[in-house]
Every structure is written in C-alpha cells, then in structure tokens.
Amino acid sequence: MPVSPSSSAQAARERVAQRLRELRADAGITGSELASRCGWSHPKTYRIENARTPPTPEDIRRWCAACGADDQAPDVIAQSHNAESMYVEWRRKVRAGLRHLQDSYVQLYRSTSLFRVYSPTLVPGLLQTEGYARALLSANARLLDIPDDAAQAAAARLERSKVIHEPGHRFVLLIEEGVLNYQLGDADAMAAQLGYLLTAGALPSVSLGIIPAATRERALWPQELFHMYDDTLVSVELLSARVTVTQPSEIALYLKAFEQLRTMAVYGAEARALVVKAIDALR
Known part of the structure; x- marks a missing residue:
C-alpha cells in the first residue's frame, strides 16, 4: 500500500x-x-x-x-x-493489562454494523478460540515485557467476540492461507482453532475468505493486519503500535485494497478444504 x-x-x-x-x-x-x-x-x-x-x-x-x-x-x-x-504504542495501551485492552473495544464492536478484517498472519480475534487466544496473548506479554494475564485476557476476548452471534452485525473476514499453518499453542489448541473456523465460517453473518498460497498473479500483495469498522474507522496493527485511520481518503484506500484482496479469496467448500488440509497436517 x-x-x-x-x-x-x-x-x-x-x-x-x-x-x-x-x-x-x-x-x-x-x-x-x-x-x-x-x-x-x-x-x-x-x-x-x-x-x-x-x-x-x-x-x-x-x-x-x-x-x-x-x-x-x-x-x-x-x-x-x-x-x-491516533498512534498508540502497545506498551502504553496495555499498562492496565491485556484484559483491560480487550474490554476497551466492547463499545466499538457493539456500535459497528459491518466488520471487515484482513489478516495475513493470525486468525482474526473475532474467530479465535480460548487456547489460541491465550497462546497469542501470552506471547504478546513476553514480547512487550508486561505482566502475563493472558488467561483472563483470552476469556475477555471470547466474551467480546460473542458479537458475531448478535443480530445487526455482518462480518467479512479475509485471511492468507499461511494463517492456517502458523501454529500458536500446542497441536491440540491449533486443531481446536482450525475446527472452530469450520463452524464459525458457516454462520449466516460471517463471510470467511481464504487467499490460497498458490494464488498466481495476485491482484495485491499481502498487507498489514487491519480492521475496518463500517466506513468510518480503520485500525491498523503494527508490531509496536496501533494506528487509527479516520481520513476519508485513506479509509477509501483501505476499502479498495480490501476489495482487491477479497477477489483472490476462496469461500465455502474451497475454503473449508484448505482448513481441513491444515488440520490433517497437524496429525
């Protein structure tokens, strides 16, 4: 971009x-x-x-x-x-703990009608299982050198993610195929996570697209992880900070990128086949 x-x-x-x-x-x-x-x-x-x-x-x-x-x-x-x-360092954001960070997004989630998420490396938080989220958040705590309250934070993340079952919200989620193969936690935790993708991806409010690694002539190269909340806010996650994008011209650019990425993804049976393939590779 x-x-x-x-x-x-x-x-x-x-x-x-x-x-x-x-x-x-x-x-x-x-x-x-x-x-x-x-x-x-x-x-x-x-x-x-x-x-x-x-x-x-x-x-x-x-x-x-x-x-x-x-x-x-x-x-x-x-x-x-x-x-x-607008530019918030993670260390400053998590001073009160990772649990507090999860809770800070609840109101934003409840007020958003259309979620668009692109992730090149991780299962989106909205679809994470407790074991996967705990492993990820614990790794974040070690990286940021802060107290590890990953268990409580993971529970809060799952509570927050219940929004996908609430009426009035739609979710368009895109991941690169590599996300299915980047193991966080032990094999059992990863298998549970992949299994949940099969379940959650079938929800009426959820559109889960997977961009195959074998995609030829990509319309757009892999981007940074970003969340779009309706058409008014984009949150970009960097290694050291979260950047909030509010300028309409930049939001339009992220939307354009998202639509280009979406054209490369597979859905339905093809997406499920990629998930099953990743599950089999764990055995």
Whole structure:
C-alpha cells in the first residue's frame, strides 16, 4: 500500500502545527518573536510549526497567550490530544493489562454494523478460540515485557467476540492461507482453532475468505493486519503500535485494497478444504 499506515496520525499532527502557525501569522509576529515571548529557543518554534515536535498543553497555552489568543488554547489542546491518540504504542495501551485492552473495544464492536478484517498472519480475534487466544496473548506479554494475564485476557476476548452471534452485525473476514499453518499453542489448541473456523465460517453473518498460497498473479500483495469498522474507522496493527485511520481518503484506500484482496479469496467448500488440509497436517 503506497500510504504509510501512520500517515493519518502525522496528518493530524500537521493540522495542529498549521493552526498554531496561522495563530502566529494572524498576530503578525515572527517565529523569533514568538519564541522570545514563550521563553524558549527559536528552533523549538520551528520544530512545532513543522510538526517535528508535538507541543505539550503548556506549550500551546504559552503559544496562544503570545499571540493574544488565549481563548483558542482549549480547542488546540484538544485537537493535539486527538492527534497524538491516533498512534498508540502497545506498551502504553496495555499498562492496565491485556484484559483491560480487550474490554476497551466492547463499545466499538457493539456500535459497528459491518466488520471487515484482513489478516495475513493470525486468525482474526473475532474467530479465535480460548487456547489460541491465550497462546497469542501470552506471547504478546513476553514480547512487550508486561505482566502475563493472558488467561483472563483470552476469556475477555471470547466474551467480546460473542458479537458475531448478535443480530445487526455482518462480518467479512479475509485471511492468507499461511494463517492456517502458523501454529500458536500446542497441536491440540491449533486443531481446536482450525475446527472452530469450520463452524464459525458457516454462520449466516460471517463471510470467511481464504487467499490460497498458490494464488498466481495476485491482484495485491499481502498487507498489514487491519480492521475496518463500517466506513468510518480503520485500525491498523503494527508490531509496536496501533494506528487509527479516520481520513476519508485513506479509509477509501483501505476499502479498495480490501476489495482487491477479497477477489483472490476462496469461500465455502474451497475454503473449508484448505482448513481441513491444515488440520490433517497437524496429525
């Protein structure tokens, strides 16, 4: 995909920088004059105005005061906070534990009518069994060097995933065939997970597509794992962080990519055959 998944966050930072730059221009003062009034160096003004350094709330209050625009500070602080929250490091997100992270998505799930998920490496969380989820979350805890509450987190993930049985929701889920062969947990846990894919993939509200490894002339190369919630939000999962995409143009790009990936997938009996093949390979 030609656009970085963190570009929405950077674009939001740049809008904050532009607003601060416009406040200074409207006040008719130079960058050096603003720096003097704020009590910092001119390079700091340059870095803030060019979105190189995110301003703190105190920086914004000083900036607005220097421009005679104290009343603008609360709005700019809120805008800056929203920009910084678009790119959330996993370590910061899981300070309260992996269980808390699972619970934090419940309201979003309940308010979403159409889920679109593409995963090149993992069974989507909505279709994970407890053993598979526990193995995955425990591995995450070790990687992030945080307390391992994977058992509680896995139980919360399964509770959250009950949304697939609730009316008013549809799920279009795409995975690469390799997902079926990347073993998490022991063979029994993986076999249970693959077996559940056969069951869940047959639910009326679920469309499970699998892109075969043998696909020739792919319409699009494998992408990063992403979730689309209706047509208003995309969540991209990176190794170190989660990126929230809200710009309509970027959401449209992810939708275009999803539709191209979807054309390469197999469904129904063909998809089930790939799952059965993976189960047989465990024996």
